[in-house]
Each structure stands twice: as C-alpha cells, then as structure tokens.
Amino acid sequence: MTRDGLMNVLVQRQWLAARPSPGSHNAAACVVEPIILRLHKP
Numbered sequence: 001m002t003r004d005g006l007m008n009v010l011v012q013r014q015w016l017a018a019r020p021s022p023g024s025h026n027a028a029a030c031v032v033e034p035i036i037l038r039l040h041k042p
Helices: 003-012 022-039
Strands: none
Touching: 003 022
C-alpha cells in the first residue's frame, strides 16, 4: 500500500480530515510509521 492509499483509507474512515493541517499530517505519520516498521520486521 502506498502512503497516498493509506491516507485515502484514513480519510474514508474519517480518522483524518480530507485536507489535514501540516501538524496533523505529521502526527499521523508519527503514529503510522512505527506500526509499518513493526509489521515489516524481518
């Protein structure tokens, strides 16, 4: 899944605004990045 695809899913579930502020995008990235890293651990 691409980052854009993930953002679309989050917007569709109304977990993020369609046009989030730069601060909320950064906060979402801080939450999502550790999850992705944990899932892709060798």
